[in-house]
Amino acid sequence: MEILGRERRRRWTRAEKLEIVAAVGVNGETLSRVAQRYDVTRSQIYQWRHEFKKRGMLPAPPAPTFLQVDIGPPIFKAEPAFEDRIASPSIVELCLRQGRRLRFDSSIEGSTLMHLIRAVEGA
Structure with missing residues (x-):
């Protein structure tokens, strides 16, 4: 300088x-x-x-990374600890960054789920 x-x-x-x-x-x-x-x-x-x-002297921002997810059959416990929390037998829990978790029914549409994930990640 x-x-x-x-x-x-x-x-x-x-x-x-x-x-x-x-x-x-x-x-x-x-x-x-x-x-x-x-x-x-x-x-x-x-x-x-x-x-x-x-x-063109700045590096391009990193591209989003997609991870493969394997969804197996739901696992049922003999005696669920919180019966009132279980809305349906096919609840999915998704762990996001910063410890955030989403719980949703497995019948949710993909586009709705993507909007929900983006909203939670953006908060």
Whole structure:
């Protein structure tokens, strides 16, 4: 970084700009915190990011990962602990990130289930 003249205008090299833009999101860093750390405005980071995207210098975001799921026959216990919680004999429990769980009937439509998963993951 170089400070020029009385106005104290800073000049950032391309490598420095890339470092600042790339720092956003690493280990949960927000754009505001990165801007404060490097003493730049948030709009400056947005402008640099747009500039680098236009030139194809930013890496593409990672593609979603799909995991194979095997669904076997339901397992019934002789004496269920919470009979009032069991709505039907084919309840499915899906464990999501951050310890979230979804319980739903196995007859749920796939599109409805996808909307439900996205809503829970986005919360």
